[in-house]
Amino acid sequence: PPAGETEKLYMLDTYVFTAAATVTSVQHADADPPASSPPEHVVVLDRTIMHPQGGGQPGDVGVIRGPAGAAFVVRSVRHAPG
Secondary structure, X not given: OOOXXXXXXXXXXXXXXXXXXXXXXXXXXOOOOOOOOOOOEEEEEXXXXXXXXXXXXXXXXXXXXXXXXXXXXXXXXXXXXX
């Protein structure tokens, strides 16, 4: 992929379930989240196995695990234009 674009591993192998990736960006999804709900974030990776929603199909869901075992629950996958 072009520099700065996420490599779409799901296009190479539909049945891949795990892959190593590097987080390239993390941002708050909502600048002013309600105090009653946990904050949500937008995470950008250098490569992904998770297919985004589109064409009437739901996006993948799952978990991203860090090297120390911390888990980040993925509830929505979107393709960022650009």
